[in-house]
Amino acid sequence: MHRRRFLAAGATAASVGLAGCRSLFQTRSARSPPLVEDRPDAVYVPSHVEGMEMVDTAEAGDYTVALTYSFPHRFWLVNGDRTNQVEIEGSDSVHLMTTVWDTDTGTVIPTDGIRTTITSDGETLVSGEPLWPMLSQNMGVHTGDNLELDGDGTYEVEVDVPPLSARRTGGFRDRFDEQVTADFSLAFAQSTLDEISFERLQDRQGERDALDPMEMDMLPVSTAPAVEDLPGTVVGEGSSGDARFVATRLDSPPAGAGGESTDEGGDSSDERPYLAVSMRTPYNGYPLPLAALSATVARDGETVFDGPLGATVDPDIGYHYGALADVQSGDELAITVDTPPQVSRHEGYETAFLDFAETSMTVEK
Amino acid sequence: MPPTRSRGISRRDFVKAAVAIGGSAALSACLDRENPDLPQGTDDLSALPERQHAWNAALQTDDHGNDVPPRHHLLLYLDYAGDGTPTDADRETVETALRSLERAYPRSHEGDVGLLFTVGYAPAYFDRFDDPLPESVDLPAPEPLAPFEDPAPDEPDAVLHLASDYGSVVIGAEEALLGETTELNGREMDATFEGVFERAALADDGPNRRTGFVGEGLPADNQDVTGVPDSEPVPEDSPLFMGFESGFEKTQATEDRVTIDEGPFAGGTTQHVSTMHLNLEQWYEQDTRYHREATMFCPAHADEGRIEGTGKNLGNTSGVGACAEDVASDAREEGVVGHAQKNARAREDGRPVILRRDFDSTDGDHAGLHFLALQESIADFVATREAMNGTDAADEGAVGQRTNNGILQYINVRRRGNYLLPPRSSRALPTPRA
Numbered sequence: 001m002h003r004r005r006f007l008a009a010g011a012t013a014a015s016v017g018l019a020g021c022r023s024l025f026q027t028r029s030a031r032s033p034p035l036v037e038d039r040p041d042a043v044y045v046p047s048h049v050e051g052m053e054m055v056d057t058a059e060a061g062d063y064t065v066a067l068t069y070s071f072p073h074r075f076w077l078v079n080g081d082r083t084n085q086v087e088i089e090g091s092d093s094v095h096l097m098t099t100v101w102d103t104d105t106g107t108v109i110p111t112d113g114i115r116t117t118i119t120s121d122g123e124t125l126v127s128g129e130p131l132w133p134m135l136s137q138n139m140g141v142h143t144g145d146n147l148e149l150d151g152d153g154t155y156e157v158e159v160d161v162p163p164l165s166a167r168r169t170g171g172f173r174d175r176f177d178e179q180v181t182a183d184f185s186l187a188f189a190q191s192t193l194d195e196i197s198f199e200r201l202q203d204r205q206g207e208r209d210a211l212d213p214m215e216m217d218m219l220p221v222s223t224a225p226a227v228e229d230l231p232g233t234v235v236g237e238g239s240s241g242d243a244r245f246v247a248t249r250l251d252s253p254p255a256g257a258g259g260e261s262t263d264e265g266g267d268s269s270d271e272r273p274y275l276a277v278s279m280r281t282p283y284n285g286y287p288l289p290l291a292a293l294s295a296t297v298a299r300d301g302e303t304v305f306d307g308p309l310g311a312t313v314d315p316d317i318g319y320h321y322g323a324l325a326d327v328q329s330g331d332e333l334a335i336t337v338d339t340p341p342q343v344s345r346h347e348g349y350e351t352a353f354l355d356f357a358e359t360s361m362t363v364e365k
Numbered sequence: 366m367p368p369t370r371s372r373g374i375s376r377r378d379f380v381k382a383a384v385a386i387g388g389s390a391a392l393s394a395c396l397d398r399e400n401p402d403l404p405q406g407t408d409d410l411s412a413l414p415e416r417q418h419a420w421n422a423a424l425q426t427d428d429h430g431n432d433v434p435p436r437h438h439l440l441l442y443l444d445y446a447g448d449g450t451p452t453d454a455d456r457e458t459v460e461t462a463l464r465s466l467e468r469a470y471p472r473s474h475e476g477d478v479g480l481l482f483t484v485g486y487a488p489a490y491f492d493r494f495d496d497p498l499p500e501s502v503d504l505p506a507p508e509p510l511a512p513f514e515d516p517a518p519d520e521p522d523a524v525l526h527l528a529s530d531y532g533s534v535v536i537g538a539e540e541a542l543l544g545e546t547t548e549l550n551g552r553e554m555d556a557t558f559e560g561v562f563e564r565a566a567l568a569d570d571g572p573n574r575r576t577g578f579v580g581e582g583l584p585a586d587n588q589d590v591t592g593v594p595d596s597e598p599v600p601e602d603s604p605l606f607m608g609f610e611s612g613f614e615k616t617q618a619t620e621d622r623v624t625i626d627e628g629p630f631a632g633g634t635t636q637h638v639s640t641m642h643l644n645l646e647q648w649y650e651q652d653t654r655y656h657r658e659a660t661m662f663c664p665a666h667a668d669e670g671r672i673e674g675t676g677k678n679l680g681n682t683s684g685v686g687a688c689a690e691d692v693a694s695d696a697r698e699e700g701v702v703g704h705a706q707k708n709a710r711a712r713e714d715g716r717p718v719i720l721r722r723d724f725d726s727t728d729g730d731h732a733g734l735h736f737l738a739l740q741e742s743i744a745d746f747v748a749t750r751e752a753m754n755g756t757d758a759a760d761e762g763a764v765g766q767r768t769n770n771g772i773l774q775y776i777n778v779r780r781r782g783n784y785l786l787p788p789r790s791s792r793a794l795p796t797p798r799a
Contacts, residue, residue, distance in 0.1 A: 342763050
């Protein structure tokens with residue numbers, strides 16, 4: 001909104017007296033309690049838990065997109081291993097969010113570059129603004145940002161989902177490669193926003209634990225497959241930076257993972273094994289996207305693999321980092337995080353997944 | 366031009382608004398404010414450069430040798446008004462009208478840009494002829510240049526780019542060309558575009574009149590628009606909305622490099638114009654100075670604190686040449702790559718292959734940028750844009766398709782168009798053989 005309009009709104013508020021203003025400020029501060037003191041360098045229970053309001057879901061290409069919102073709140077952007085706390089601006093109206101999943105499998109797809117355009121009565125309030133890829137304890141992987149609306153009313157919200165840049169394998173191989181658009185109508189009322197649940201967690205805040213995933217019928221949660229459900233042979237597990245690493249070996253790579261022979265007349269199937277590393281949050285097991293990982297495999301003191309693991313989405317393995325690499329029993333597998341997950345963090349995740357040591361394991365299977 | 370304030374609105378602000386609105390009322394109001402003291406143009410038109418795009422000689426250079434672009438800009442999108450192919454009489458009308466502009470205003474005067482202009486023709490214009498364009502001209506129809514964009518194609522017949530340090534001059538030239546005034550700077554127009562060119566009808570109701578500005582003070586004065594936060598974050602000394610210098614001498618192609626060197630259009634060039642919205646709430650309200658420096662230039666610049674303020678201290682180069690080789694490793698190890706850093710990979714012999722003549726805009730009351738670039742072939746532009754996309758960085762590293770990937774996060778390309786700028790001698794309704 002233009003500064004003029006904001007000032008005009010402020011003037012109106014002043015004319016109805018201080019009481020209105022005070023309650024406004026009380027609402028704001030009450031919903032943004034002080035940060036927990038002495039936050040651990042790990043996942044922790046935040047100062048509060050809040051609900052959200054579902055606007056609608058809409059199918060767009062291969063995806064279903066959910067549009068949701070809550071009240072504006074602080075979050076943290078990540079540049080390399082630096083975090084930057086984003087404060088609530090006085091003009092912010094809502095924290096607008098999208099969750100995107102594969103309609104067929106219900107797999108939540110971590111994606112960045114989602115853009116939103118918001119219009120009201122023909123006026124464009126937001127034109128193609130990207131929402132940050134985000135991670136929160138009760139919503140998992142989603143995108144969001146604090147945005148300014150123009151009071152109660154109906155808003156047309158267009159959500160553009162770009163082609164996915166992460167590699168796609170298996171049943172996802174030829175999917176998510178088109179830009180698609182989902183359209184929503186958001187009937188916004190401040191009174192509805194004010195009714196969204198909010199609960200302080202003074203007894204638990206700061207504990208090394210996490211809020212439970214939100215349960216909503218319309219909305220899948222971005223949980224990575226359980227360790228026992230991962231395909232192939234799980235060859236090792238580890239932990240660093242409070243993230244969990246699960247390494248699995250597939251005897252042949254999922255379709256689209258590279259290495260397919262193109263020799264004419266040759267066997268087109270590739271029998272080289274595939275190493276997949278699922279990097280996930282503790283407690284809730286959400287995938288940690290937008291990181292750079294690499295691995296080395298040593299056998300009898302000799303390096304047999306040393307290279308990057310590419311970000312990949314696969315319906316069976318979930319979001320993971322993988323490469324063609326033969327990992328055998330007795331090998332030393334070392335996983336390095338070259339850059340921490342650049343996904344923005346909601347409270348309780350901002351001090352975790354930033355400082356990693358090499359995760360080494362001896363393969364036993 | 367120091368800012369002079371009058372009735373609470375700065376002259377710069379007022380002039381920008383007048384250019385955006387246009388029309389005779391805006392012109393007279395603008396003239397009152399600016400009072401340009403420009404003599405008439407030359408009568409010796411033979412002395413004018415054959416290259417329409419040879420503007421640099423008319424521009425001031427700053428203390429570091431960087432060319433200072435004209436402050437006010439106008440793009441007029443035009444359709445040929447006749448049926449079939451243009452007649453010789455049409456050509457003479459257009460040429461006479463353009464010569465009237467040249468006689469009315471000097472290209473430069475005492476350090477100010479009087480009036481510079483180019484006229485370009487889209488692929489759609491040449492479709493009316495049986496002959497194709499020669500192979501020496503690379504002019505494809507506009508198309509999306511990233512997997513994540515969906516721009517509307519601009520397909521007028523012609524585009525006129527008018528530029529001056531005075532808003533009243535570009536408005537006056539527009540009025541005179543379209544026959545709304547008969548006189549320009551005290552000289553009678555010998556012809557106008559009436560009956561030959563009309564304002565273009567563009568896809569998706571695209572505006573056929575686009576305006577803008579570049580230069581210290583103008584972005585700060587005009588930041589009360591959607592796309593810029595209310596905190597007035599644009600620095601007073603920034604030439605562009607994003608708060609940094611651009612167009613360093615060493616990050617521009619030379620006019621020679623962008624000139625078509627053979628065939629019937631030798632001496633011409635190609636022009637790409639993309640029209641984009643800028644979304645700078647995140648840029649100014651949420652991101653850090655480190656992030657802005659790292660994503661605009663490169664992470665090494667941000668780490669080493671090489672940029673002061675808007676970056677004037679960098680002199681005549683962005684200095685990202687050395688970072689260009691680090692795109693892949695920065696994507697993997699820093700989690701961020703810079704816009705200039707990525708683009709530097711599209712250089713040839715250490716220099717870019719496109720010559721930027723871009724400018725900011727508040728068209729539609731939204732912060733925007735008209736990215737106007739000149740290059741020998743549109744393929745040079747496409748290669749530069751591919752480098753800027755950083756798709757490889759997103760594939761290999763921790764940067765996203767937009768997140769921490771240069772400034773892609775903050776720009777939204779809405780329209781694209783490609784044009785041929787013929788040499789001056791064939792600038793009036795050329796055939797595909799000039």
